Amino acid sequence: MILLKRVKSRTFTVLFCIITITTFLFSYSYNDPTSYFFKFAFRFTDTVLSKGLCACTRCINVEDEDPWFMERFNQSVAPLMSKKNSVLSEDTYRWWQWLQAEKKPANYTEVVQKLFEIIPDQEHYMDSGPSRCRTCAVVGNSGNLVGSKYGSLIDSSEFIIRMNHAPTFGFEEDVGRKTTHHVMYPESAKNLQNTTSLVLIPFKTLDLQWIISALTTGSIKHTYLPVLSKIKANKDKVLIYSPTFFKYVYDTWLEGHGRYPSTGFLALMFAVHICDEVNVYGFGADREGNWHHYWENNLLGGAFRHTGVHDGDYEYNITMLLATKQKIKMFKGT
Numbered sequence: 001m002i003l004l005k006r007v008k009s010r011t012f013t014v015l016f017c018i019i020t021i022t023t024f025l026f027s028y029s030y031n032d033p034t035s036y037f038f039k040f041a042f043r044f045t046d047t048v049l050s051k052g053l054c055a056c057t058r059c060i061n062v063e064d065e066d067p068w069f070m071e072r073f074n075q076s077v078a079p080l081m082s083k084k085n086s087v088l089s090e091d092t093y094r095w096w097q098w099l100q101a102e103k104k105p106a107n108y109t110e111v112v113q114k115l116f117e118i119i120p121d122q123e124h125y126m127d128s129g130p131s132r133c134r135t136c137a138v139v140g141n142s143g144n145l146v147g148s149k150y151g152s153l154i155d156s157s158e159f160i161i162r163m164n165h166a167p168t169f170g171f172e173e174d175v176g177r178k179t180t181h182h183v184m185y186p187e188s189a190k191n192l193q194n195t196t197s198l199v200l201i202p203f204k205t206l207d208l209q210w211i212i213s214a215l216t217t218g219s220i221k222h223t224y225l226p227v228l229s230k231i232k233a234n235k236d237k238v239l240i241y242s243p244t245f246f247k248y249v250y251d252t253w254l255e256g257h258g259r260y261p262s263t264g265f266l267a268l269m270f271a272v273h274i275c276d277e278v279n280v281y282g283f284g285a286d287r288e289g290n291w292h293h294y295w296e297n298n299l300l301g302g303a304f305r306h307t308g309v310h311d312g313d314y315e316y317n318i319t320m321l322l323a324t325k326q327k328i329k330m331f332k333g334t
Contacts, residue, residue: 054130054276055130055131061075069327075273077273080199083116088244095247105205111205111208118235119211119240124239135158136158136160136271136278137153137157137278139160139161139176140283140284141164141264141282141293143291143296144284144294144334145171146286146294148281152176154178157279160178160181161270171294175282181196183199184263187224189214189228190231191232191233194234195234196237198231198233199240200240206223211231213229249261249265254311254314262312262315268283278328279331284316287334
């Protein structure tokens, strides 16, 4: 008898809830109650997506209570250039051309047009959402990688981002074997495997002309330094770091410190904006306080920190702040 009363009570409660919800829906959309339901569902989905949730254990772009990060992080600025987003504001164009003081630049619009006749014109990696878990390793060039034995851990990431000359041969145990993305500029260019994406950081219109030449005729052999006239790279995997994103990193994250960001910091910001989990290796000094490349004699190191154009200390402080706020994970090495 008691059980029957409980069943009746639960049935009444369920029916009451259904009637209440139905009445609520009808009150918002009398002619078509299902339309409100779908609007409500879509609005809920948009809210979830706007929070940047991902399928990883930790997500960089999830909204939180940290005003410092949320004031800076803007996922609407595309890190990579496509024909669609290649138009630069006058302010961005002037700043970008000032970086390496190109005196008589070619027509930027015409160069971009030719560029995307050679490499794919696609929007890349702007697909964050609750179903994606993109793990990335950003591998710097610090001597603290020597003896670290991080190789297999680095290779376990989906994206493995390296920069400039960064060799792997002979250093596999410490730095890994794989490279999915190699960040470079013309003066630091190297040949790549066919499976690796070349991520070019252009500092001027001539740099865009260089990549066109390096993939075709090989006519450009000198910028402000001698450069590779031709490069071994898969043209279908060539990506261009957006000058707009470049300036966003400088203005928003570095707040104007230094003349412009280092390749390492630009690579890190690239990862922060296209990945869900970012593990960082090979940044900073070794335990003895030496700043050197892992493939060099550490007694000869130090120059890459004090170049005169980058504020290495400020960049490192921002990197460590991101680690402290658990947006990235730092591996300090030896």
